Amino acid sequence: MRLLVTGGAGFIGSNFVQFWLDRHPADELVVFDALTYAGNLENLSDLNDRRGYRFVKGRIEDAEAVRRAMDGGEVVVHFAAESFVDRSIVGPQVFVTTNVVGSQVLFDAAREAGVRLFVHVSTDEVYGSLGSTGRFSEETPYAPGNPYSASKAASDLLALAYYKTFGFPVVITHGSNNYGPYQFPEKFIPLFILRAMEGKPLPLYGDGLNVRDWIHVRDHCLGLALIVERGKAGETYNFGGDCERTNLEIARRICELAGRSDALIQFVKDRPGHDRRYAIDYAKAARELGFAPTTSIEAALPEVFRWYADHEPWWRHILSGEYQNFYAQWYAERGGGT
Numbered sequence: 001m002r003l004l005v006t007g008g009a010g011f012i013g014s015n016f017v018q019f020w021l022d023r024h025p026a027d028e029l030v031v032f033d034a035l036t037y038a039g040n041l042e043n044l045s046d047l048n049d050r051r052g053y054r055f056v057k058g059r060i061e062d063a064e065a066v067r068r069a070m071d072g073g074e075v076v077v078h079f080a081a082e083s084f085v086d087r088s089i090v091g092p093q094v095f096v097t098t099n100v101v102g103s104q105v106l107f108d109a110a111r112e113a114g115v116r117l118f119v120h121v122s123t124d125e126v127y128g129s130l131g132s133t134g135r136f137s138e139e140t141p142y143a144p145g146n147p148y149s150a151s152k153a154a155s156d157l158l159a160l161a162y163y164k165t166f167g168f169p170v171v172i173t174h175g176s177n178n179y180g181p182y183q184f185p186e187k188f189i190p191l192f193i194l195r196a197m198e199g200k201p202l203p204l205y206g207d208g209l210n211v212r213d214w215i216h217v218r219d220h221c222l223g224l225a226l227i228v229e230r231g232k233a234g235e236t237y238n239f240g241g242d243c244e245r246t247n248l249e250i251a252r253r254i255c256e257l258a259g260r261s262d263a264l265i266q267f268v269k270d271r272p273g274h275d276r277r278y279a280i281d282y283a284k285a286a287r288e289l290g291f292a293p294t295t296s297i298e299a300a301l302p303e304v305f306r307w308y309a310d311h312e313p314w315w316r317h318i319l320s321g322e323y324q325n326f327y328a329q330w331y332a333e334r335g336g337g338t
């Protein structure tokens with residue numbers, strides 16, 4: 001099979017590419033990624049000399065570049081997005097450009113290319129916030145609470161409309177909060193791990209009691225792989241980790257793993273529009289795809305903590321901005337341009 005993976009140099013995308021090629025070593029796979037601040041070719045450096053793998057630098061809003069990369073692709077797995085809520089509050093426009101306009105350009109290119117399946121990777125954040133009970137199912141109405149989730153919701157609705165109008169073979173997925181290796185250190189868990197390792201204060205929003213349903217990125221990739229293997233066009237699937245925890249619980253556990261006192265935790269002014277609680281009902285994915293998460297955050301966090309401890313050059317490059325030179329350097333050494 002030949003896959004096109006957009007956003008494959010980011011956190012979940014790069015984990016998915018590794019996961020997929022381990023499971024389907026004979027497949028051809030093209031990663032298409034703009035290498036924004038969140039995209040890092042070092043996440044994929046193990047694959048550089050692998051047969052059947054190719055990296056293409058480009059923006060998903062660029063119809064011509066997308067069309068060229070799509071050529072011959074049977075399946076598209078679409079991760080490329082602006083993904084950080086805090087940034088969407090500071091500057092919403094690029095979220096609309098990438099997440100909405102870029103997705104629409106991709107949908108059109110995929111229709112034109114006649115792809116068999118288009119996996120539109122979305123988020124549980126489109127459902128907004130829960131009270132103290134209940135879980136999001138595929139039937140939960142959309143109620144996004146910030147510009148990031150609104151832009152993802154808009155692209156989901158467009159995808160569904162393309163299915164209805166054109167028979168576009170799309171599957172939409174709503175993953176809950178991911179954690180694991182290669183997550184960009186602006187996000188909660190890696191940010192706190194790195195700061196705790198260095199004994200720096202951990203800035204926790206509000207009262208720290210916001211709840212997220214944490215899924216290990218490997219389990220999310222498993223769900224997505226099951227969709228590529230047996231998903232049905234026009235369907236939506238939720239993926240969760242059965243791991244509802246408050247941010248405060250996670251922060252305390254990180255302090256413990258770092259051997260630090262939880263006095264490092266510093267409560268800071270809450271983020272505007274901060275959703276209180278997310279929880280995912282993944283019964284449909286379990287029933288139709290055989291999906292089940294394989295780990296809990298308690299079991300996996302020590303291994304994730306160790307990963308960041310063992311990959312100091314990776315995160316130091318990011319913190320210094322040096323990783324952005326990697327692409328130029330890597331291809332310059334191989335006679336390519338930037």
Ligand SMILES: NC(=O)c1ccc[n+]([C@@H]2O[C@H](COP(=O)([O-])OP(=O)(O)OC[C@H]3O[C@@H](n4cnc5c(N)ncnc54)[C@H](O)[C@@H]3O)[C@@H](O)[C@H]2O)c1
Pocket residue numbers: 006007008009010011012013032033034035036037038039040058059060061078079080081082083084098102121122123124152174175176177178179184
């Ligand atoms: N991180 C989570 O917890 C989570 C949970 C559920 C769903 N998602 C969704 O999964 C997808 C991937 O999330 P992530 O956390 O890996 O994000 P990320 O920010 O780590 O990676 C995004 C990638 O997309 C690329 N990109 C950004 N704009 C682009 C553009 N215009 N054209 C081409 N490439 C572009 C970046 O260079 C980067 O490699 C997103 O669609 C996100 O909404 C994330």
